[in-house]
Amino acid sequence: MLEHGGHILEAAQRYGIPREEWLDLSTGINPIGWPVPALPLDVWRRLPEAMDGLAAAAAAYYGTSLLLPVAGSQAAIQTLPALRGVSRVGILNPSYREHAHAWQRHQHRVIALDEHQIESAIDKLDVLVLCNPNNPTGCRFAPDTLLRWRERLAARAGWLVVDEAFADAEPALSIIDHAGEPGLVVLRSLGKFFGLAGVRLGFIAAWPALLAQMQETLGPWTVNGPARWIARHALRDTQWQDATRQRLMHDSTRLAELLSRYGLRPTGSTALFQSVHTPRAQAAHEQLARSGILVRVFSDASNLRFGLPGAPNEWERLDAALARLGETT
Numbered sequence: 171m172l173e174h175g176g177h178i179l180e181a182a183q184r185y186g187i188p189r190e191e192w193l194d195l196s197t198g199i200n201p202i203g204w205p206v207p208a209l210p211l212d213v214w215r216r217l218p219e220a221m222d223g224l225a226a227a228a229a230a231y232y233g234t235s236l237l238l239p240v241a242g243s244q245a246a247i248q249t250l251p252a253l254r255g256v257s258r259v260g261i262l263n264p265s266y267r268e269h270a271h272a273w274q275r276h277q278h279r280v281i282a283l284d285e286h287q288i289e290s291a292i293d294k295l296d297v298l299v300l301c302n303p304n305n306p307t308g309c310r311f312a313p314d315t316l317l318r319w320r321e322r323l324a325a326r327a328g329w330l331v332v333d334e335a336f337a338d339a340e341p342a343l344s345i346i347d348h349a350g351e352p353g354l355v356v357l358r359s360l361g362k363f364f365g366l367a368g369v370r371l372g373f374i375a376a377w378p379a380l381l382a383q384m385q386e387t388l389g390p391w392t393v394n395g396p397a398r399w400i401a402r403h404a405l406r407d408t409q410w411q412d413a414t415r416q417r418l419m420h421d422s423t424r425l426a427e428l429l430s431r432y433g434l435r436p437t438g439s440t441a442l443f444q445s446v447h448t449p450r451a452q453a454a455h456e457q458l459a460r461s462g463i464l465v466r467v468f469s470d471a472s473n474l475r476f477g478l479p480g481a482p483n484e485w486e487r488l489d490a491a492l493a494r495l496g497e498t499t
């Protein structure tokens with residue numbers, strides 16, 4: 171199993187700080203997520219039904235009806251490699267590591283590519299997998315570029331897999347409305363922008379035969395009734411979505427300014443995190459953790475990723491901890 175952010179209970183044990191005292195900035199999850207109300211009893215008691223209105227709410231939000239809900243986009247990430255014969259798979263690197271892990275586990279030949287190597291490698295690939303915007307670098311690909319790559323891959327029965335887990339705050343980046351074009355697979359998540367990571371709900375958008383194959387492989391009722399109910403209402407709440415898009419953009423800029431003030435100028439970002447390349451990464455991670463603030467340090471130990479604080483006292487706490495950090499690292 172790969173390492174991920176969000177292991178606050180583990181951190182509590184390791185640093186001897188009670189769970190409720192932690193400020194968890196180790197993920198890219200919106201700290202002020204969609205406000206989940208009390209759920210009707212039926213959604214707990216009855217089996218989930220495909221005609222419950224989730225499909226229509228998702229089609230309105232994503233701009234396509236060629237969608238399959240899955241138990242987190244992770245479920246689609248793990249299953250996609252089983253739906254093709256052994257292939258040469260180019261995967262953006264660094265990126266969300268579950269992609270490479272999943273394709274490798276199914277014996278595909280994985281080729282790590284940085285953003286500048288894709289154009290020249292594409293005609294030798296069967297599948298290209300990337301995140302747009304990318305986690306953790308914040309690198310972005312223009313929709314036109316992606317659609318050209320899709321065409322070149324599809325000409326040889328290849329696939330372009332675009333993970334748009336962080337695209338909700340920047341809808342202009344998304345190519346999900348092109349779902350249905352041959353070879354195009356788009357993944358979305360309710361975990362990040364909606365702040366509903368615990369619900370375990372995401373979507374795969376693709377041409378109908380691939381969606382049918384995915385559904386057949388995953389089996390019935392993979393998304394539970396409460397998750398479907400919550401997603402249906404969150405996806406319909408355009409007022410919350412508009413306000414949240416604005417707030418996240420503002421808060422992400424505020425976080426970049428705060429980090430820069432303390433010598434940690436971000437090298438990449440999305441609306442939900444700021445990434446910092448610094449030789450002080452490991453030391454900074456350790457010292458922040460000792461004051462109860464968990465950030466993500468990446469395995470090459472020179473990259474830190476900061477998620478957004480939520481409440482005003484969380485911003486103040488981070489500010490004070492960064493000030494102390496400047497004095498000692």
Ligand SMILES: Cc1ncc(COP(=O)(O)O)c(C=O)c1O
Pocket residue numbers: 241242243244245266301305333335336358359360361367370371372
């Ligand atoms: C880029 C990216 N894609 C997908 C996922 C998986 O999200 P989920 O399974 O919660 O939808 C993550 C989680 O961290 C991610 O960072």
